[in-house]
Amino acid sequence: MSELVQVTRRDGVLIAAVNNPPVNALSPGVPEGLLAAVREAAADDAIHAVVILGTGRTFIAGADIREFARIVSGEAPPLNLAALLEEIESSAKPVIMAIHGSALGGGLETAMAGHYRVAVASAQVGQPEVKLGLIPGAGGTQRLPRLAGVEQAMRMCALGEPVTAADALACGIVDRIVEGDLLEGALAFAAERPAVRRTRELQEKLLDATQSEQLAETFRTECGRKLRGQSAPLAALDAIAATARLSFADGIAYERELFDACLRGAQSRAMIHVFFGERTVAKIPFLPKETATLPVRRAAVVGAGTMGGGIAMCFANAGIPVLLKDTTQPALDRGMATIRRNYEASVRKGRLAAAQAEQRLALITPTVQYDGFGEADIAVEAVFEEMKLKQQIFRDLDRAMRPGAILATNTSTLDIDFIAAVTSRPKFVVGTHFFSPANVMRLLEVVRGKDTSPAVIATAMELAKPLKKIAVLSGNCFGFIGNRMFGPYREQAVSLVEEGATAQQVDEALTSWGMAMGPLAVGDLAGLDVSWRVRQEALRLRRPHLEPKTFEDVLYELGRYGQKSSLGWYRYDENRRATADPEVEHLVREYAAVQGIAQRTFTSQEIVERVLYALINEGARLLEEGIALRSVDIDIVYVNGYGCPAWRGGPMHYAGAVGLAKVLEGVRKFHDELGPAWKPAPLLEQLAREGKTFEQWSR
Numbered sequence: 001m002s003e004l005v006q007v008t009r010r011d012g013v014l015i016a017a018v019n020n021p022p023v024n025a026l027s028p029g030v031p032e033g034l035l036a037a038v039r040e041a042a043a044d045d046a047i048h049a050v051v052i053l054g055t056g057r058t059f060i061a062g063a064d065i066r067e068f069a070r071i072v073s074g075e076a077p078p079l080n081l082a083a084l085l086e087e088i089e090s091s092a093k094p095v096i097m098a099i100h101g102s103a104l105g106g107g108l109e110t111a112m113a114g115h116y117r118v119a120v121a122s123a124q125v126g127q128p129e130v131k132l133g134l135i136p137g138a139g140g141t142q143r144l145p146r147l148a149g150v151e152q153a154m155r156m157c158a159l160g161e162p163v164t165a166a167d168a169l170a171c172g173i174v175d176r177i178v179e180g181d182l183l184e185g186a187l188a189f190a191a192e193r194p195a196v197r198r199t200r201e202l203q204e205k206l207l208d209a210t211q212s213e214q215l216a217e218t219f220r221t222e223c224g225r226k227l228r229g230q231s232a233p234l235a236a237l238d239a240i241a242a243t244a245r246l247s248f249a250d251g252i253a254y255e256r257e258l259f260d261a262c263l264r265g266a267q268s269r270a271m272i273h274v275f276f277g278e279r280t281v282a283k284i285p286f287l288p289k290e291t292a293t294l295p296v297r298r299a300a301v302v303g304a305g306t307m308g309g310g311i312a313m314c315f316a317n318a319g320i321p322v323l324l325k326d327t328t329q330p331a332l333d334r335g336m337a338t339i340r341r342n343y344e345a346s347v348r349k350g351r352l353a354a355a356q357a358e359q360r361l362a363l364i365t366p367t368v369q370y371d372g373f374g375e376a377d378i379a380v381e382a383v384f385e386e387m388k389l390k391q392q393i394f395r396d397l398d399r400a401m402r403p404g405a406i407l408a409t410n411t412s413t414l415d416i417d418f419i420a421a422v423t424s425r426p427k428f429v430v431g432t433h434f435f436s437p438a439n440v441m442r443l444l445e446v447v448r449g450k451d452t453s454p455a456v457i458a459t460a461m462e463l464a465k466p467l468k469k470i471a472v473l474s475g476n477c478f479g480f481i482g483n484r485m486f487g488p489y490r491e492q493a494v495s496l497v498e499e500g501a502t503a504q505q506v507d508e509a510l511t512s513w514g515m516a517m518g519p520l521a522v523g524d525l526a527g528l529d530v531s532w533r534v535r536q537e538a539l540r541l542r543r544p545h546l547e548p549k550t551f552e553d554v555l556y557e558l559g560r561y562g563q564k565s566s567l568g569w570y571r572y573d574e575n576r577r578a579t580a581d582p583e584v585e586h587l588v589r590e591y592a593a594v595q596g597i598a599q600r601t602f603t604s605q606e607i608v609e610r611v612l613y614a615l616i617n618e619g620a621r622l623l624e625e626g627i628a629l630r631s632v633d634i635d636i637v638y639v640n641g642y643g644c645p646a647w648r649g650g651p652m653h654y655a656g657a658v659g660l661a662k663v664l665e666g667v668r669k670f671h672d673e674l675g676p677a678w679k680p681a682p683l684l685e686q687l688a689r690e691g692k693t694f695e696q697w698s699r
């Protein structure tokens with residue numbers, strides 16, 4: 001018997017407990033162990049039923065995702081889970097699955113191969129494979145519609161969201177919710193001597209071909225909107241729709257074909273990279289695991305504007321009382337009114353109970369003084385990007401906060417060390433770059449200054465968990481990881497327009513590639529006045545890599561600040577819907593003529609290469625300089641903060657998929673044509689020469 005599955009007996013029931021921490025994934029040995037347990041039960045006359053459950057914090061969280069790369073490379077044999085589960089389902093003695101924690105992916109597929117399922121109320125079940133660019137590959141697309149109906153199966157498999165135990169009970173996935181001890185509940189269920197009931201034999205909830213196809217079409221439209229560019233959701237819908245025309249066995253064969261195609265595709269490689277990447281970024285190689293963090297029981301935020309208000313909401317949402325300071329009462333009132341409106345919108349959308357919203361609001365205390373700051377463990381400054389102003393606030397905070405409290409700055413570009421230098425505690429100064437809107441966006445860039453202490457870095461990284469953020473550690477440089485790379489990316493977008501492309505062409509090329517928004521539309525959203533101010537501040541602080549003037553400065557000088565002024569790269573109506581503006585087209589051609597910029601047309605492919613290769617080349621520099629710890633940190637920043645689709649895996653993963661030799665060839669060509677800004681990063685040259693990817697490089 002496999003050690004991964006522990007077998008005990010009680011009251012004529014064989015209990016098989018999966019013991020494969022941390023999440024009881026179906027690593028090699030687990031499914032075999034379960035099958036062996038079922039066979040053992042079959043051979044033992046004293047046993048009348050089998051209960052399968054998970055030890056530790058969860059039932060089975062799915063196939064072992066780490067195995068997938070080995071399967072694709074041929075190091076491990078293909079997944080044989082469906083066949084093993086079919087044998088478990090064939091058991092002549094009832095098999096009862098007892099679920100706590102999560103039954104996800106192969107975990108739910110295992111559960112559905114049992115004859116009955118009982119669950120505790122806090123459990124969740126789901127088929128999240130699409131989030132890894134896959135479809136269920138162990139019968140999920142065939143058993144789930146038989147248990148829960150075609151519509152529910154399509155929703156769960158195509159969108160990938162799990163459902164609660166209560167919902168699973170309502171739709172037929174779960175047969176009973178157990179109050180109290182799960183094992184006792186499962187044994188009580190077994191004692192009722194239920195008859196064997198095989199999911200694969202159920203037919204009542206299946207639909208005919210027309211109905212199935214209609215539903216599939218509805219979900220295809222929804223996926224086109226919500227999961228644009230992804231192929232796995234469409235494959236999952238095809239597999240489920242096939243239940244109308246194929247036998248169970250043929251359906252399983254069809255599912256396997258589609259699963260294998262997804263597994264061998266670039267999208268799943270990219271999404272699995274992101275899955276592990278989101279966990280890797282929390283691991284900081286130079287911080288010993290035992291580094292003690294500082295408690296954060298109370299917080300303070302300076303600046304009640306969009307960013308400050310959003311950050312205060314993050315603390316309140318985590319149950320941490322927070323002071324919100326601004327200089328004048330009207331500014332503070334405006335900030336609090338926005339926060340209230342945001343909470344009210346969440347209540348209206350059913351995301352929050354009214355009482356919860358009130359509780360959270362009550363945790364935010366507005367103030368125009370530094371009174372009470374002495375009790376806060378962390379203060380986050382969130383005023384606009386001006387070094388002098390930030391330094392003044394840090395002097396005030398240094399006086400107002402107790403020794404040992406953390407002073408954080410929500411800067412998106414500025415030098416943390418300059419800010420820390422005006423305080424008496426540079427060790428306790430750290431950058432926390434939230435993304436707008438701060439209460440929604442998942443990314444938090446934590447920026448370490450030259451003196452920031454390990455405990456403060458660890459605390460800021462750890463704080464991401466209660467705030468429900470993904471923290472990525474960055475070194476200190478102009479723009480850190482995200483905005484430093486975004487600079488050349490946007491510069492190329494602007495240059496392309498100056499050289500003859502239209503703004504829509506550039507944006508559409510990037511959105512067709514998968515970006516949530518095009519770079520110029522992002523400029524309009526963030527405000528061209530904001531990027532202008534950042535450029536000026538950077539020039540003032542002598543950052544020579546910034547071009548002195550671009551066409552974007554012309555737009556700024558004309559008061560075209562973007563969405564906020566209804567005019568920017570585009571023209572906006574009262575609902576902020578963008579349309580192309582012939583005036584911009586006219587202005588840019590005029591600008592190009594004055595500047596002597598040659599005009600030509602561009603293909604989408606050329607646009608994508610220009611803009612993305614600039615991003616990748618800068619990313620390579622960040623790695624060399626140690627600003628980003630690993631290439632995956634850059635990828636996670638771009639997927640969670642800049643709208644890069646997970647199915648591309650982030651810019652550095654994408655570079656590997658294209659091939660670094662090809663990327664380098666492009667960069668060299670642009671260097672020859674466009675000048676020194678395109679100097680290839682030495683790391684890109686080195687890895688291209690060695691035939692490696694960024695992921696294969698380590699410091």
Ligand code: 3HC
Nearest residue numbers: 023025061062063064065066104105106128136137138279
């Ligand atoms: N395989 C391998 N490792 C896994 C795993 C899996 N299915 N699920 C989680 N892990 C690892 C994580 O990488 C992490 O490792 P680390 O500690 O070394 O970083 C560790 O387990 C703990 O995971 P989390 O930090 O995510 O723990 P949480 O408690 O926050 O979340 C969870 C638990 C909800 C189960 C979450 O881990 C999760 O969503 N896992 C993925 C579930 C999934 O996608 N299942 C489908 C797999 S594909 C499949 O089953 C195909 C089938 O149809 C054939």
